[in-house]
Amino acid sequence: xxxxxxxxxxxxxxxxxxxxxxxxxxxxxxGDMTAMEGHAPTITTxxxxxxxxxxxxxxxxxxxxxxxxxxxASGVSVLAEQAVPLDELTPAALEALVADAxxxxxxxxxxxxxxxxxxxxxxxxxxxxx
Amino acid sequence: MPSLKDLKNRIGSVKNTRKITKAMQMVAAAKLRRAQxxxxxxxxxxxxxxxxxxxxxxxxxTGEGAPKLLAGNGRDQVHLLxxxxxxxxxxxxxxxxIVKLARLRAAELSxxxxxxxxLTVGKKGREQLKRDWSRAFVGHVDLSxxxxxxxxxxxxxxxxxxxxxxxxxxxxxxxxxxxxxxVIAQIPTMQQIIPAKFExxxxxxxxxxxxxxxxxxxxxxxxSVATQIFTALLENGASEQGARMSAMDNATRNAGxxxxxxxxxxxxxxxxxxxxxxxxxxxxxxxx
Numbered sequence: 001x002x003x004x005x006x007x008x009x010x011x012x013x014x015x016x017x018x019x020x021x022x023x024x025x026x027x028x029x030x031g032d033m034t035a036m037e038g039h040a041p042t043i044t045t046x047x048x049x050x051x052x053x054x055x056x057x058x059x060x061x062x063x064x065x066x067x068x069x070x071x072x073a074s075g076v077s078v079l080a081e082q083a084v085p086l087d088e089l090t091p092a093a094l095e096a097l098v099a100d101a102x103x104x105x106x107x108x109x110x111x112x113x114x115x116x117x118x119x120x121x122x123x124x125x126x127x128x129x130x
Numbered sequence: 131m132p133s134l135k136d137l138k139n140r141i142g143s144v145k146n147t148r149k150i151t152k153a154m155q156m157v158a159a160a161k162l163r164r165a166q167x168x169x170x171x172x173x174x175x176x177x178x179x180x181x182x183x184x185x186x187x188x189x190x191x192t193g194e195g196a197p198k199l200l201a202g203n204g205r206d207q208v209h210l211l212x213x214x215x216x217x218x219x220x221x222x223x224x225x226x227x228i229v230k231l232a233r234l235r236a237a238e239l240s241x242x243x244x245x246x247x248x249l250t251v252g253k254k255g256r257e258q259l260k261r262d263w264s265r266a267f268v269g270h271v272d273l274s275x276x277x278x279x280x281x282x283x284x285x286x287x288x289x290x291x292x293x294x295x296x297x298x299x300x301x302x303x304x305x306x307x308x309x310x311x312x313v314i315a316q317i318p319t320m321q322q323i324i325p326a327k328f329e330x331x332x333x334x335x336x337x338x339x340x341x342x343x344x345x346x347x348x349x350x351x352x353x354s355v356a357t358q359i360f361t362a363l364l365e366n367g368a369s370e371q372g373a374r375m376s377a378m379d380n381a382t383r384n385a386g387x388x389x390x391x392x393x394x395x396x397x398x399x400x401x402x403x404x405x406x407x408x409x410x411x412x413x414x415x416x417x418x
Contacts, residue, residue, distance in 0.1 A: 010178065012281040012360050014171035029349070030340050043182065044340040045349045068350060070182060072337075079178055081281070081353060100282075 003037045006075030007053055009062060011083050017053070017060070024076045025052040026069045035071045042071045047120045048101055050086065050127055051078060061086035063094070063124065065101045098125065134403070137396040141389060148385035154220065155378035162313070162371035168278070169310065169364040176361045183354050184328035186347045197344070199292070199351040202325035203301055208245045210268070210300035211236060212291060212323075214307040214362060215255030216370045217274040222377030224308060224316065224370055225254040231318040232306045236263060247300060251287060251363075268294070279367055284360035291359075292352060295324050307362040308369035314376050316369035323358050326351060 007021035024035045027049025033042075048065040066081035082097060098121050132140070190196055213232045215225045232255075236246045248263055250256040251271040259267075271287055273279065294300040303324035308316040339346055 008174075010175045012172055012175045012284075012357060013168070015174055028340055029345075033340075040338050041336060042338040042340060043186075043346060045346050066353065068182065068346065070178070070337075077178060079175055 004056065005035065005037050005039075007055070008075065008077040009051070009053075009083055010077060010079050012081065016062070016083055016085075019055050019057075021053045021055045021076070023054045024078075025050075026076075026078065027051060027064065028069070035069075035076045039071050039076075041073065042069075044069050044071075046078070046080060048097075048117065048124050049120065050124070051080070051083070063089055063097065065097060094125065134396065134399060137392060137399065141392045141396065144385050144388050144392065148382055148389065151378045151381040151385060155375055155382060158371045158375040158378060162368060162375055165364070165368040165371050166310075169361075169368050172361060172364055176357050179350070179354055179357050180328065183326070183347075183350060186343060186350070187326070187328045189343055190347055197348045197351055199295070199324055199355065200326050200347065203295075203298065205301040206244070208247060208299065208301045209239050210247045210249060210291060210294055210303045212249045212251065212287065212303065212305040212359075213255045213259065214305065214366050215250070215252035215258075216366070217252050217254065217272075218370075219254060220377065221370055221374035222380075224373035225252075225258060227316070227318045228306050228308055229255050229258040231320060232259070233262065235304070235306075235320060236266070247294075249287075249290065249294075268299075279360075279363045281356070281360050284363055285356045287363075288352065288356035288359050291324065292355060300324075305359060305362050307366040308373075310365050310368040310372060313372040316373055319362075321358070321362070323355050326354060 004020040004022050005024070007017065007019060007024055008015065009017040022036065026033050026035060026044065027047050028044040029047050030044065032049075033044070035042075045068045046064055046066060049063075051062045051064045053060045053062075062080075062083050062085050064078065064080035064083045067079045069076065069078045082100070084093060084097070101117060101121055187200055190200075211232055213228060215228050219225075232248070236248070239246050246263070246266045247268045248259060248266045249269045249271070250259065250267065252273060253270075256267075256270055269290060271283075271290070273283060276283060291300070291303045295303060302322060304320055304322045306318070306320055309319045311317055
């Protein structure tokens with residue numbers, strides 16, 4: 001298919017997805033970005049949010065927290081600390097995810113980071129709920 | 131000379147032992163396969179992480195303003211050793227080999243006048259280290275309820291180590307685990323995780339960094355520590371099952387040898403007693 005990039009979603013425990021995609025929406029730390037074919041090579045950290053992928057066989061969405069995304073000529077790889085497909089996410093799992101991320105943020109001495117994470121999580125909760 | 135009945139009982143009990151060790155070997159083989167799969171599945175993440183980290187680290191360097199987890203806090207006095215062992219025994223020299231390496235390192239460090247602190251993961255190692263180094267114990271991570279080691283477990287350990295580093299209670303953190311090579315070979319390994327060390331790592335491609343290189347590095351370093359610990363835990367898991375499998379294989383074989391020996395002894399003494407009885411009958415008949 002024309003205009004596709006190789007998309008990989010990897011968590012520490014296993015490779016969650018690997019398929020050609022036409023566009024990948026990444027919740028970057030500095031704001032969302034969409035990677036398509038020919039994107040400049042970029043490395044960005046992730047904020048807790050929703051990763052949307054448009055593949056050859058429909059769109060997929062994952063909830064990710066922490067990690068980074070690497071956009072290179074060979075493809076887009078997202079290394080997320082935790083990643084759950086959006087349609088498999090239960091409210092309990094979301095709460096666990098949020099609690100975990102909050103605990104991690106509380107450990108950092110930097111108050112701005114902690115505040116930002118909390119805001120991101122609130123936004124994420126809203127986005128998932130809708 | 132044991133009686134025939136004693137020998138028979140003995141053979142019976144060794145046979146039971148052999149059944150148990152055989153079963154344990156098969157269980158270990160099944161678990162080993164799963165542990166290996168987990169280790170292989172975790173590899174892409176760890177490899178990418180290391181590749182990106184070394185590219186970043188060589189770009190930023192360890193000069194002024196570099197993150198402390200990378201550059202260290204400038205001291206080398208307090209060493210925290212994270213010793214990862216198993217929760218269960220009967221796995222050959224698996225735990226002893228890690229403990230031996232850790233003990234050597236601890237002795238070497240204290241000979242240099244450094245302070246040694248030990249964080250144990252898995253109770254078998256703690257038991258072995260208790261005699262000489264119980265004063266150095268600063269904590270213990272119990273994984274006995276954990277069926278399958280997850281990334282969350284690694285994060286927990288990483289947080290403890292990083293908290294100690296941040297609070298200036300440790301200057302250098304090293305992990306000890308067994309690297310899995312094959313079922314018969316596990317290599318006890320010592321790896322320094324704080325300050326982080328990355329080998330090679332020339333800045334590969336030209337990337338745009340968002341936010342800055344330094345910010346990404348600062349964000350990823352704690353995750354990289356957790357990833358290294360996670361990899362070590364998985365390697366350790368596979369090694370443990372591998373070690374147990376070969377230990378139980380040996381035990382099964384030994385039990386088989388023992389059964390053969392005992393059976394020969396049993397047959398000999400049975401024949402001896404038959405011969406004795408025959409001689410008694412014949413000599414009794416001749417005397418008439």
